[in-house]
Amino acid sequence: xxxxxxxxxxxxxxxxxxxxxxxxxxxxxxxxxxxxxxxxxxxxxxxxxxxxxxxxxxxxxxxxxxxxxxxxxxxxxxxxxxxxxxxxxxxxxxxxxxxxxxxxxxxxxxxxxxxxxxxxxxxxxxxxxxxxxxxxxxxxxxxxxxxxxxxxxxxxxxxxxxxxxxxxxxxxxxxxxxxxxxxxxxxxxxxxxxxxxxxxxxxxxxxxxxxxxxxxxxxxxxxxxxxxxxxxxxxxxxxxxxxxxxxxxxxxxxxxxxxxxxxxxxxxxxxxxxxxxxxxxxxxxxxxxxxxxxxxxxxxxxxxxxxxxxxxxxxxxxxxxxxxxxxxxxxxxxxxxxxxxxxxxxxxxxxxxxxxxxxxxxxxxxxxxxxxxxxxxxxxxxxxxxxxxxxxxxxxxxxxxxxxxxxxxxxxxxxxxxxxxxxxxxxxxxxxxxxxxxxxxxxxxxxxxxxxxxxxxxxxxxxxxxxxxxxxxxxxxxxxxxxxxxxxxxxxxxx
Amino acid sequence: xxxxxxxxxxxxxxxxxxxxxxxxxxxxxxxxxxxxxxxxxxxxxxxxxxxxxxxxxxxxxxxxxxxxxxxxxxxxxxxxxxxxxxxxxxxxxxxxxxxxxxxxxxxxxxxxxxxxxxxxxxxxxxxxxxxxxxxxxxxxxxxxxxxxxxxxxxxxxxxxxxxxxxxxxxxxxxxxxxxxxxxxxxxxxxxxxxxxxxxxxxxxxxxxxxxxxxxxxxxxxxxxxxxxxxxxxxxxxxxxxxxxxxxxxxxxxxxxxxxxxxxxxxxxxxxxxxxxxxxxxxxxxxxxxxxxxxxxxxxxxxxxxxxxxxxxxxxxxxxxxxxxxxxxxxxxxxxxxxxxxxxxxxxxxxxxxxxxxxxxxxxxxxxxxxxxxxxxxxxxxxxxxxxxxxxxxxxxxxxxxxxxxxxxxxxxxxxxxxxxxxxxxxxxxxxxxxxxxxxxxxxxxxxxxxxxxxxxxxxxxxxxxxxxxxxxxxxxxxxxxxxxxxxxxxxxxxx
Numbered sequence: 001x002x003x004x005x006x007x008x009x010x011x012x013x014x015x016x017x018x019x020x021x022x023x024x025x026x027x028x029x030x031x032x033x034x035x036x037x038x039x040x041x042x043x044x045x046x047x048x049x050x051x052x053x054x055x056x057x058x059x060x061x062x063x064x065x066x067x068x069x070x071x072x073x074x075x076x077x078x079x080x081x082x083x084x085x086x087x088x089x090x091x092x093x094x095x096x097x098x099x100x101x102x103x104x105x106x107x108x109x110x111x112x113x114x115x116x117x118x119x120x121x122x123x124x125x126x127x128x129x130x131x132x133x134x135x136x137x138x139x140x141x142x143x144x145x146x147x148x149x150x151x152x153x154x155x156x157x158x159x160x161x162x163x164x165x166x167x168x169x170x171x172x173x174x175x176x177x178x179x180x181x182x183x184x185x186x187x188x189x190x191x192x193x194x195x196x197x198x199x200x201x202x203x204x205x206x207x208x209x210x211x212x213x214x215x216x217x218x219x220x221x222x223x224x225x226x227x228x229x230x231x232x233x234x235x236x237x238x239x240x241x242x243x244x245x246x247x248x249x250x251x252x253x254x255x256x257x258x259x260x261x262x263x264x265x266x267x268x269x270x271x272x273x274x275x276x277x278x279x280x281x282x283x284x285x286x287x288x289x290x291x292x293x294x295x296x297x298x299x300x301x302x303x304x305x306x307x308x309x310x311x312x313x314x315x316x317x318x319x320x321x322x323x324x325x326x327x328x329x330x331x332x333x334x335x336x337x338x339x340x341x342x343x344x345x346x347x348x349x350x351x352x353x354x355x356x357x358x359x360x361x362x363x364x365x366x367x368x369x370x371x372x373x374x375x376x377x378x379x380x381x382x383x384x385x386x387x388x389x390x391x392x393x394x395x396x397x398x399x400x401x402x403x404x405x406x407x408x409x410x411x412x413x414x415x416x417x418x419x420x421x422x423x424x425x426x427x428x429x430x431x432x433x434x435x436x437x438x439x440x441x442x443x444x445x446x447x448x449x450x451x452x453x454x455x456x457x458x459x460x461x462x463x464x465x466x467x468x469x470x471x472x473x474x475x476x477x478x479x480x481x482x483x484x485x486x487x488x489x490x491x492x493x494x495x
Numbered sequence: 496x497x498x499x500x501x502x503x504x505x506x507x508x509x510x511x512x513x514x515x516x517x518x519x520x521x522x523x524x525x526x527x528x529x530x531x532x533x534x535x536x537x538x539x540x541x542x543x544x545x546x547x548x549x550x551x552x553x554x555x556x557x558x559x560x561x562x563x564x565x566x567x568x569x570x571x572x573x574x575x576x577x578x579x580x581x582x583x584x585x586x587x588x589x590x591x592x593x594x595x596x597x598x599x600x601x602x603x604x605x606x607x608x609x610x611x612x613x614x615x616x617x618x619x620x621x622x623x624x625x626x627x628x629x630x631x632x633x634x635x636x637x638x639x640x641x642x643x644x645x646x647x648x649x650x651x652x653x654x655x656x657x658x659x660x661x662x663x664x665x666x667x668x669x670x671x672x673x674x675x676x677x678x679x680x681x682x683x684x685x686x687x688x689x690x691x692x693x694x695x696x697x698x699x700x701x702x703x704x705x706x707x708x709x710x711x712x713x714x715x716x717x718x719x720x721x722x723x724x725x726x727x728x729x730x731x732x733x734x735x736x737x738x739x740x741x742x743x744x745x746x747x748x749x750x751x752x753x754x755x756x757x758x759x760x761x762x763x764x765x766x767x768x769x770x771x772x773x774x775x776x777x778x779x780x781x782x783x784x785x786x787x788x789x790x791x792x793x794x795x796x797x798x799x800x801x802x803x804x805x806x807x808x809x810x811x812x813x814x815x816x817x818x819x820x821x822x823x824x825x826x827x828x829x830x831x832x833x834x835x836x837x838x839x840x841x842x843x844x845x846x847x848x849x850x851x852x853x854x855x856x857x858x859x860x861x862x863x864x865x866x867x868x869x870x871x872x873x874x875x876x877x878x879x880x881x882x883x884x885x886x887x888x889x890x891x892x893x894x895x896x897x898x899x900x901x902x903x904x905x906x907x908x909x910x911x912x913x914x915x916x917x918x919x920x921x922x923x924x925x926x927x928x929x930x931x932x933x934x935x936x937x938x939x940x941x942x943x944x945x946x947x948x949x950x951x952x953x954x955x956x957x958x959x960x961x962x963x964x965x966x967x968x969x970x971x972x973x974x975x976x977x978x979x980x981x982x983x984x985x986x987x988x989x990x
Contacts, residue, residue: 012693014692014693014696015665015671015674015675015692016691016692016693017665017666017692018690018691018692018702018703019705019706019707020704020707021692021704022705022706022727022731023706025727025728026710026723026727026728029723029726030727032713032723039709083730084730089731129713133709136666137666140666140667141665141666141667141668141671142670144666144667145668145669145670145673168512170510170511170512170632170636171512171631171632171635171836172635172639172831172832172833173669174668174669174673174677174825174830174831175636175637175640175669175673175674175677176507176510176636177670177672177673178640178669178670178672179510179636179670180510181669181670181671182669182670195513196511196512197509197572198509198510198511200513201509201569201572207513208513209512209513209516209517210514210517211514211518211521212514212518212631213837213838214518214534214838215518217841217851217852218530218532218838218851228521228524228527229521231524232517232524233517233521235579235580236517236584243854244854244982245983274860326831326833330825330831331830332830332831335669335825335826335830336667336669337667342709343708343712346713356712356713358708358712358739365769487739488740
């Protein structure tokens with residue numbers, strides 16, 4: 001998959017915040033540009049007040065990094081930027097530096113379709129300060145959005161309890177790629193198909209759709225409209241029944257269904273897009289059953305999300321297929337994940353790594369320092385806890401304590417020897433070379449399904465989920481505490 | 496501006512819902528493909544519980560329509576689609592038809608930067624049914640999102656009372672174009688600059704930004720970091736003061752400000768990105784003033800929106816420049832506008848137009864039939880009411896009654912002769928030919944400013960605004976009532 005090359009004529013090197021370029025310039029001026037650093041991309045809270053998050057977007061990130069290169073047109077744009085006194089913002093020698101800049105970072109990341117939790121890194125970037133900064137904004141844009149939508153899709157699919165969920169949010173999505181990325185992430189999160197034909201073409205996602213209200217309205221009668229559609233698509237008849245009167249629409253669908261049947265064809269079903277879906281689906285089911293169409297599916301749509309689907313399920317609505325749009329592709333109730341990208345260590349002249357923290361009046365916003373990774377422990381195939389740990393400290397297989405990063409009194413003792421374990425950050429790039437075999441979208445979707453399966457169902461509850469244990473290994477916790485207290489020397493952070 | 500050509504290698508003809516293609520095929524099969532129709536794009540409610548909406552996105556729409564063409568790769572994708580029995584979904588002759596399809600519609604639209612209200616068309620498309628359908632989804636995607644963000648930006652700028660608002664939402668935006676389109680729309684809505692360098696390059700929007708917390712953290716001390724930044728950018732120093740301790744940060748900024756001054760330079764100001772912005776801005780102002788920096792600006796950021804800015808204003812926070820990101824570019828509190836695109840009339844074989852309505856259990860969702868337009872009446876430069884009217888009915892200059900489309904008891908009598916008037920839908924394409932002179936982005940932004948100026952301030956109130964009068968001209972109201980009652984013949988729509 002080459003989304004940036006297929007879709008965009010130029011690469012995305014300028015899809016960044018201007019301050020990344022001013023910082024790059026200032027690092028270069030101050031001679032720090034090549035100093036090695038480690039940054040971590042992570043989020044602080046599961047979205048939608050949920051109990052898990054589903055990582056997505058890595059494939060775009062890989063493509064962005066592979067094609068990372070300042071092109072002539074990019075430099076031309078930067079070259080003409082002027083200070084108030086008319087002098088250029090960026091010295092020509094710096095632009096030359098950018099022109100010759102090759103991507104040489106190490107990137108380790110959680111694979112797409114992995115279940116992840118707050119505070120643990122999704123992506124870790126190690127490399128020269130300038131490069132680390134120049135990657136920040138694009139990585140955040142990509143991972144923030146696709147992870148958000150994959151998670152929303154997973155929640156909606158959990159609510160649908162295995163019944164097909166069709167994504168058709170294109171018309172309400174936030175821009176062109178807001179739609180394309182969302183279709184991709186929704187598929188990863190469990191959706192069966194998309195309405196977005198371009199997403200179908202680019203990503204190989206199955207596309208679905210039949211007709212709209214306008215189709216019905218363009219004919220003199222609904223019956224004529226259904227019949228004309230059946231003439232064109234005898235094998236794909238899902239009749240939209242609510243243009244004028246829903247139950248009368250069902251009756252018309254049945255009439256055309258009978259004609260189809262007389263020709264050896266079978267209608268697939270009906271779609272209801274308005275009104276009380278519990279009421280109309282039940283009435284429609286009765287009509288269909290009585291008329292001898294017990295296998296005709298009822299597709300429902302109209303501002304659905306996981307909560308409305310759960311409610312319809314609990315009311316025993318007779319709905320078999322769920323069409324979701326706006327609420328899914330915009331992540332309506334929380335349209336941003338809020339992941340950040342923070343410096344956690346920097347290499348000193350003597351070759352040692354100096355761990356770094358950023359303080360904040362809000363304790364939640366203090367990052368995790370050092371060169372760290374995440375390990376997941378499993379028991380009989382079920383995930384039991386995630387541990388964030390310093391890569392250079394040994395883990396005692398006989399016992400470790402993990403400590404909640406936001407509440408040092410919440411701790412858990414683990415016996416690593418008793419569990420299976422998986423290191424979640426996988427090597428993606430080594431010194432700028434891709435070392436990862438990119439899975440297909442189908443493999444990613446499959447992984448997501450398995451990952452959700454490995455999670456206890458109490459963590460997947462849509463409301464008030466059971467908190468999955470994620471903690472800092474004791475040495476890392478200590479390091480963080482020391483650094484925070486040292487940095488708070490001015491006063492004690494309580495003004 | 497050529498966004499689709501500059502950004503995308505292929506045009507956006509497949510950025511559509513699959514059902515547009517199945518309907519196109521079925522129209523073609525049934526011989527209705529060339530039947531002329533009129534569709535209107537409109538929304539039903541101002542977003543953000545506000546009193547107005549600011550139209551944006553037309554430039555993208557124009558570009559999409561100008562480049563509307565099925566290319567070989569698009570047809571190749573459609574050609575391999577198969578039914579369950581292995582037969583092709585689309586007959587080869589239909590794909591040939593698509594290949595030869597040229598855009599021949601009339602498009603009339605509200606200009607970008609125009610203040611608009613619910614129910615009135617933003618875009619009216621007249622042309623062959625197939626073409627009208629094939630435009631629907633892309634037009635909705637573009638107009639829905641850019642209009643939403645332009646409106647959000649206008650609200651935030653109203654809250655900022657003329658002080659500069661900088662947009663820097665790229666990292667939290669919904670995908671690549673979710674960021675680019677948002678930067679463009681935010682600029683139209685009144686923002687001064689963007690952090691998004693690619694948006695700067697593509698659209699000519701001024702870009703802004705200085706440095707992040709990571710800049711500070713990469714040095715041993717904050718003072719060193721400020722000094723190094725000042726060495727690189729003596730004319731552009733906005734120091735981020737809250738990495739460790741906000742007020743100590745201000746003191747360090749002052750120290751470097753004094754060094755700059757000794758070299759004949761002046762720091763621009765400081766930025767606060769966390770903590771209580773009212774408290775810290777006031778304390779910082781005092782420190783800056785006492786140190787002899789009364790002109791240093793205080794930039795504030797951290798999850799700002801129009802409500803938080805209003806609150807900070809009412810608390811007399813000492814903030815001069817507002818940095819907004821997530822809440823603006825995702826329209827956080829309402830991430831979709833919900834505009835729709837509805838058939839309102841279809842040409843009969845005898846050449847007359849047959850008006851059309853779609854019913855709904857929700858009265859709010861019944862569309863406005865016929866070939867209609869919108870007129871705005873002005874008195875002394877202020878907008879007084881919008882009238883939606885049938886183009887073929889004459890308007891009596893001595894008196895018209897306009898009727899609220901959602902409440903027939905709300906009416907207003909107008910004497911058109913007493914007012915200036917403007918027809919809001921302007922001809923954009925005639926028979927597929929562009930007849931509109933595309934304004935520059937600066938002109939659009941300027942228009943938006945003037946349009947907001949023409950609106951009484953009670954309609955611009957952020958909470959509980961005064962409802963601006965928009966109504967159906969009497970003949971149109973009658974037509975709609977008749978069509979609805981006729982269509983509800985089955986029962987009376989109350990089951």
